[in-house]
Amino acid sequence: MVKPNTLLHNISLKPYNTFGIDVSALHFMEIDNNTLLKEVLFSEQYPEPLLLGGGSNVLLTKDVSSLVIHLNTKGIEILSKTQNHAQVKVLAGEVWHDLVCWAIEHDMGGIENLSLIPGNVGTAPIQNIGAYGVELKDVFISCQGLDLQEKKEVTFTKEDCAFGYRDSIFKTNKGRYIITSITVELTTQNHNKNITYGAIESQLKQEGINTPSLKQISDAVISIRKSKLPDPKILGNSGSFFKNPVISKEKFNALQKEYPEIPHYALGEDQQKIPAGWLIEQCGYKGKRFAEVGVHKNQALVLVNYGDAKGEQIWELAQNIQKSVQDKFNVYIEPEVNIY
Ligand SMILES: Cc1cc2nc3c(=O)[nH]c(=O)nc-3n(C[C@H](O)[C@H](O)[C@H](O)COP(=O)(O)OP(=O)(O)OC[C@H]3O[C@@H](n4cnc5c(N)ncnc54)[C@H](O)[C@@H]3O)c2cc1C
Structure with a gap:
């Protein structure tokens, strides 16, 4: 300490x-x-x-x-409460998962699917954290911060933040704004539970749960995450290293001709999102180790530090992966992680 x-x-x-x-x-x-x-x-x-x-x-x-x-600024405050909703202001240094646990203890819904995402509350808007069909923007009201360029305090509404997939105004203006607190709106009853995405439904079914509580959803998410992702306390990593690339429909159609099994999610009529993990796996990287660095055996999107790796070595591996994916599929995969 x-x-x-x-x-x-x-x-x-x-x-x-x-x-x-x-x-x-x-x-x-x-x-x-x-x-x-x-x-x-x-x-x-x-x-x-x-x-x-x-x-x-x-x-x-x-x-x-x-x-x-x-x-390391701490504090969670209920600003207002109506019959169905509560607005909650949280200081940036609170640990995200602690907020999720606090919300569940207070029977407030909306962020239970975001259980166990590492990191702090103040960082959550930067890449609009998301998992299992829910993103921060779904509960976000506003955030307060400091503008380092203008040297003044600022407030951003949800619209100001221009949230997108792992994206926001804070990513496009990197280093300019420091977030000091966020305000979210959570449900206090009639929770709008989202359990159909990913493995949550089958996990709950396996446990014999038909109408899950917020806590049971959170527990299901925690158990899925623990089974899929390496614990950074045991194996150094930063979660998904790359964003899933979004490509035009034309480009996708051409790729699909060559790789009929390519997984994809339609984004509107004109674009397709491809799992970067699949692209990386096809290039033969999944589970590969290169001295102290490697690609996780269960999840090709996760680069790992086996012990004493240098940041440059991980970055070199990431660049080699980018090049392989570019050469094989002509698709650019952008790092989700911030490189310094
Ligand atoms: C095992 C694992 C699993 C993950 N799973 C997910 C997932 O499911 N979904 C997901 O979206 N992300 C996931 N992530 C990524 C990560 O948890 C999120 O991006 C999280 O929001 C990062 O928070 P942090 O506080 O650790 O950020 P940091 O790494 O400390 O900082 C990230 C960036 O934000 C800047 N920054 C930090 N604090 C502030 C602030 N207050 N104001 C302005 N800028 C600031 C930093 O300078 C840096 O550029 C995962 C990561 C790991 C390791």
Whole structure:
């Protein structure tokens, strides 16, 4: 445990990223209050700071010479409650899964399918976290933050955020905005449960559950995730390394002629989403290990650190995979993970 709100130097970032990459931060501060956060971020002293929440969506390829801030602001507040809904404001440093558990304890629905997604609440809007048919945008009302360019406090509505698949205004303006809190609207009764997506339905059926509670849905999601994804505490990883590419219908039709078994999801009439994991698997990478780095044996989208890998080695593997997929399918797969 480091001393909060204190400027430290030459700190290893290994405990602060789920890949477990051992690079160091020349300057480091864990901040647990928004007053200090604003003061530090608006001062001229530390340009281009690197914010870290849970460190579950970053690949650190070198030592960081700018200030690294580990955000640890905590607080969950019910702003308003009607018969069917509650608006809840949550500070950015809360752990996402803790919020999910809090919501379930308070019989509030809407985020149970997002159980066990690593990382912090303040980072959730950046890539509009999603799993099992639900995305953050489905419950999102607004978020508050700091504009580092204009040096002022800002509020973003859902429309302002321009949420898309693993995308938002915060991704397209990387580093400009720091999110300090988010407000979500959860159901307090007549929960709109989404259990038909992915393996949830069969998991519940297997357990003999027909009308699941929020907790039972969450438990089903947790059990599916644990069986599919490696635990970063045991095997360093950052979840899905690449986004699923979205391609035009024409390009898809041509690919389907050559690969009739290619999995796909229609996005409207003109576009198709292809699972990047399938493309990577077809290139022969699934389960392959290259010294300290590799591709997970159960999920080709997940790159792993077997121990002492360097960030550059993981990045090199990622680039080799990108090239193989490009050469074989003429499809570009974009990293979902933020590379530094
Ligand atoms: C095993 C595993 C499974 C995963 N499964 C999923 C999944 O199912 N769905 C999904 O969507 N994602 C998934 N992820 C990815 C990850 O959990 C999410 O992207 C999460 O939102 C990252 O949060 P974090 O706090 O760890 O972000 P970090 O890695 O700390 O930061 C990510 C980026 O956001 C910036 N940042 C951090 N905090 C702030 C802030 N307050 N304001 C502005 N910028 C900030 C950082 O500088 C960095 O660029 C998974 C990851 C792992 C390791």
